[in-house]
Amino acid sequence: MSRAEQYLNLAAEVRAKADQEESPILKAEWENLAETYVHLAEQSGASNGGATYDPIQEMLDRAKVKKKKR
Secondary structure, three states, rough: OOOOHHHHHHHHHHHHHHHHOOOOHHHHHHHHHHHHHHHHHHHHHHHHHOOOOOOOHHHHHHHHHHHHOO
16 A cells, blocks of 8 residues: 555545544544545655655665665
């Protein structure tokens, strides 16, 4: 499961909590959190094109280069 899929699953879970919430303020906060997860999913999907800095991926890429030089 990709990061984007994980964020979308979290958004769905949070929206379910919002649907069950009686307080309008808390409902709005759950919905805001769900939207934040959707935005993270979009950014995570865009990072596949190299648009976002990913320090872990950089470390993996460096390790591959060092391994090839050996």
